[in-house]
Amino acid sequence: MKSLLARFIPEARDLIESSSSGLLKLEKTPNDISVVNEVFRAVHTLKGSSGLFDVPALTRLVHVAEDLLGAVRAEELNIDPQLVDHLLSTLDQVGVWINHLETEATLPEDADRISQSMSTVLKQAFSKSGETAVDGKSGADAEPEFRRLAASALDGCDPDDRFEAFAQLVSGLSVQCVEYQPADDCFFNGTDPLAMMLSLPGLISLTAFPVASFAAITELDPYRCNLRFQALSVAPKSDIEHHLRYELDHVVLTEVYAEDLIVVSGLPSDLAVFGDFYNEAVELLARDAFAQIARSAKALGAVTGPDLASTKALLWLASALEASTPDKSLVAALIEAVLTGTFRRPQVHATPAVPSALRRPFKRALDIISSQMRGLQEIPFEPSVLTGPKATVSNLLRSLDRDELLDSVETAGEQCVEAGSFDPFLHLLEKLVADIPSFAGAENGAPSLSKAAVEQPLKVDEADKGSAQDERDASIRADPKQAPSRILKVDQGKIDALMNLIGELVVSKNSLPFLARRAEEVHGSREMSREIKEQYAIIDRLAQEMQAAIMQVRMLPIADVFDRFPRLVRDLSRKLAKDISLVIEGGDTAADKNIIEALNDPLLHIVRNSLDHGVEPPAERVAAGKPQCATIGLKAYQEADYVVIEVNDDGRGMDPAKIRASAVKKGVITPDEAGRLSDQEAINLIFRPGFSTAEKISDLSGRGVGMDVVRTAIEKLGGRVSVTSRIGEGSNTKLMLPLSMAVTRVMIIEAASDLFGVPMDLIVETVRVETKRIHKIKQAEAFVLRDQLIPLVRMADLLSLPARPLVDDAEAVLVCRIDGRLVGLVIDDFRVGMDVIVKPLEGIVAGIPGFSGTTLLGDGRVLLVLDLKELV
Amino acid sequence: MPLVFEGNVIRFDGHCTVEEALTLAQALVDIKDVEIVLSSCESMHTALLQTLIAGQPKITGVPQSKDLASLIRTLVRSEG
Amino acid sequence: MANAILIVDDSPTMLMSMENMLIKIGVRVEKASSGEEALSKLQSGLKIRMMITDLNMGAMNGIELIRAVRKLPGMSFVPILMLTTESQQDKRNEAKSAGATGWMVKPVQPQAMMQIVRQLVPGV
Secondary structure (H helix, E strand, O other): OHHHHHHHHHHHHHHHHHHHHHHHHHHHOOOOHHHHHHHHHHHHHHHHHHOOOOOHHHHHHHHHHHHHHHHHHOOOOOOOHHHHHHHHHHHHHHHHHHHHHHHHOOOOOOHHHHHHHHHHHHHHHHHHHHHHHOOOOOHHHHHHHHOOOOOOOOOOOOHHHHHHHHHHHHOOOOEEEEEEOOOOOHHHHOOOHHHHHHOOOOEEEEEEEEOOOOOOOOOOOOOOOOEEEEEEEOOOHHHHHHHOHHHHHHEEEEEEOHHHHOOOOOEOOOOHHHHHHHHHHHHHHHOOOHHHHHHHHHHHHHHOOOOEHHHHHHHHHHHHOOOOOOOHHHHHHHHHHHHHOOOOOOHHHOOOHHHHHHHHHHHHHHHHHHHHHHHHHHOOOOHHHHHHHHHHHHHHHHHOOOHHHHHHHHHHHHHHHHHOOOHHHHHHHHHHHHHHHHHOOOOOOOOHHHHHHHHHHHHHHHHHOOOHHHHHHHHHHOOHHHOOOOOOOOOHHHHHHHHHHHHHHHHHHOHHHHHHHHHHHOOOOHHHHHHHHHHHHHHHHHHHHHHHHHHHHHEEEOHHHHOOHHHHHHHHHHHHOOOEEEEEEOOOOEEEHHHHHHHHHHHHHHHHHHHHHHOOOHHHHHHOOOOOOEEEEEEEEEEOOEEEEEEEEOOOOOOHHHHHHHHHHOOOOOHHHHHHOOHHHHHHHHHOOOOOOOOOOOOOOOOOOOHHHHHHHHHHOOOEEEEEEEOOOEEEEEEEEEOOOOOEEEEEEEEOOEEEEEEHHHEEEEEEEEHHHOEEEOOEEEEEEOOEEEEEEEHHHHOOOOOOOOOOOEEEEEEEEEOOEEEEEEEOEEEEEEEEOOEOOOHHHOOOOOEEEEEEOOOOOEEEEEOHHHHO | OOEEEEOOEEEEOEEEOHHHHHHHHHHHHHOOOOEEEOOOEEEEOHHHHHHHHHHOOEEEOOOOOHHHHHHHHHHOOOOO | OOOEEEEEOOOHHHHHHHHHHHHHHOOOEEEEOOHHHHHHHHHOOOOEEEEEEEOOOOOOOHHHHHHHHHOOOOOOOOOEEEEEOHHHOHHHHHHHHHOOOEEEEOOOOHHHHHHHHHHHOOOO
């Protein structure tokens, strides 16, 4: 079971990933049926495999999404950005659950609630689009809503069970009435209807009725099924349908409404207290003082006779008032029942078709307006942003036949422009939210169900937006560690183990030259030495080929990282109200999986900077004569042993003058230094620690948030990062990373009578410098190499160890390029170059500065690899 | 056998299956003052339930499933 | 419980995988690798509490097997499930009218197997 789950988790992530990217494609080309099919299949498979585990909340939610996509596939529903939004956030939620499943093996406690409320949102999206697109064609979903239980349908059901179901319904669950009339020969199919109904999920009550009255026992054929069953269940419809899937032809499911359950019966009474209660409650109801009504009802219900019909009505009333938003018409009907001893259903539901038609547009209206309000509250004022909300609200008012209010929308819009704020428009929306219920008529008709439905999406959206969004961006789709690649279906640990073994092989083969030397020097056999060297050459070649092959296995397309960005850019640009198109090139460029995985965060940082600070708001772009839609480019290509990734934007670019000023202000450099910097050097200041981490620098045109972090991360991977920028034209960030990083080529050097490794890629050349050519300038030393003065650093000094005395009159100098500057390292001697696996320092030596790791030499010695950047 | 016959008492024991429905129906006809004991009944097939409903025998004891118990209570007379 | 669940499939892998699932639930398993074998086992007196059969098998397919089994004495009320693939949905109704209780979609997952067996066989 556990291993099955372990297999499911990466599969689920793949499916989420591919359906998300499919959805984004669909937003651009909604009619591409092949993409629709692709997304549908992915979601379908996800639902299917999730069903293997005990994660009903997840399965249910995915099921609803699948239904929606099925409707899209059947062309009953049109893809629009809002639908895509809903589906994407559904997939995000599923992703979060998958993460939880991976660590905890269960869903979080709130999963049921979230699943329920998100399903509601999705279903609304369905009925909404379904209705506007092709009225009434949303068949499967619309039909049950119109089917209502007859008033006497539940007469056979125990009043206590009805009361319990009512309480569940009031608390927000939906209640289904399951009617099952099995075929009379069903026993001969191995079907046991009673067993099936007793194990029905969410069962609250079960009743059975004879289909035809039973014959005398002497005439009875016990093998003809003559019973039909009726049950109330609080399980989701899909769960019930799944449970009864073999018998669905004989099953009718009907959604139960609160008033279907209420049954008030008992002895009549004309006690004056009930009259008093009625008068008081009616008055309280007019003021929406639900809590007070509930208190009085409970108090009175506790003292009046339990067999009185009025007392029963009081109990139902108290229960109805437990709802977070009690249904006013229902409460009114129950208050009346306290007085009269009989319950009359509220008028709204008298004819089944009407209430749905009435309720739907107007609960949707509230929903739409609320979402517009939230949208506007979150972003800074920008006149162009208003166009959409204005059109939406106007259309809404037209659909509600409130054309007379259209002018007020226009007026509010104008006031906004004058005031430079969204407030006037927001005030109008608040007023509409307050007024809309009255549009529906005097009975104030939304039953508690629809109210709850309006409130739930609010919660979902709030969780979705706000400051948590950024972390979610990062945690959900930006962390490649959580989303194994599509290609590497092998357990990563196995590849790593293979890699380590080959690494060991590469290292052990390095012992052969030592052996050859011993053969010659100790045993005096030049012949043996030669043979060993020949064999070494062969093994060396094979090892290299093997290493290349395994590297190839570890290579992943950079698209694995890039694929996350369309979604990020889309979400952020919507949020920032910027118009941005993302152009991706070279996604098939491959690099080692460690590189790909580590690339994600830095790249995310850079792209976010471009979005936040680089790209101007549309109005500013137009004013600057640029196209309103900005372009951000992500480009990858291979250059020699490096993979290069460029992020460019056509935003406002960086202003070197402002960067200088800001750097001086922050104390990163002195004003003097600032004056001497070239423009490019000034731009490079953004990589300095302390420059950008302080507060936010959005006032500083361009970018720079946390670029020192980016640089550190990239350099840890053995890469380089550079930024170029032109004011007004945009910026370009270039990352260069080694294609693979598992094996490092180092040169072994002798210094302070010990051996050390120096990464080969830092070494420019090795020279022997006669002591007389070394110039002493004050304390410092330097020498001239091809007309260039190169400062010298003595390795022994850096290591605080004594140097080996000079044998002849020349120093061994390793010329290295460190942070773009040439430095000569004076060492005792050079040794060979060698491929090694560098392992990080562990245990008590971990964290000692100046060393990047250790490696095992062919003769078994441990070699410390120097971290020159830190040492020099 | 899940249906245990002891004089005029038929005890439902454990999971009572469809195959016994005919025996039960015959017993309800044959045994005078028949009494059904359900206290150790874990489950019964639909066929047995409807036979009980048709025969309306005297029932004592309550089956373990609360939902089954309430079905029997409403559909089969419990006392003489 | 004494009586076993009979599984019928011409793929030894499927048989083994289902057997493992069923054993984990705690039921005894009888296996047959063809419809004919299943039928002859039942004819020679094998008592079972449930049968699960594949649809596509050599000479006698699942539906034919179900029809034949339902005619055997003592097999009228035994739950029978037929294994289908996602694409054989049209065969489900045919199976039901031949006397199947229901169906399971291949590949069968342990969770689904457990649920359905517990639902159809009381006391498992």
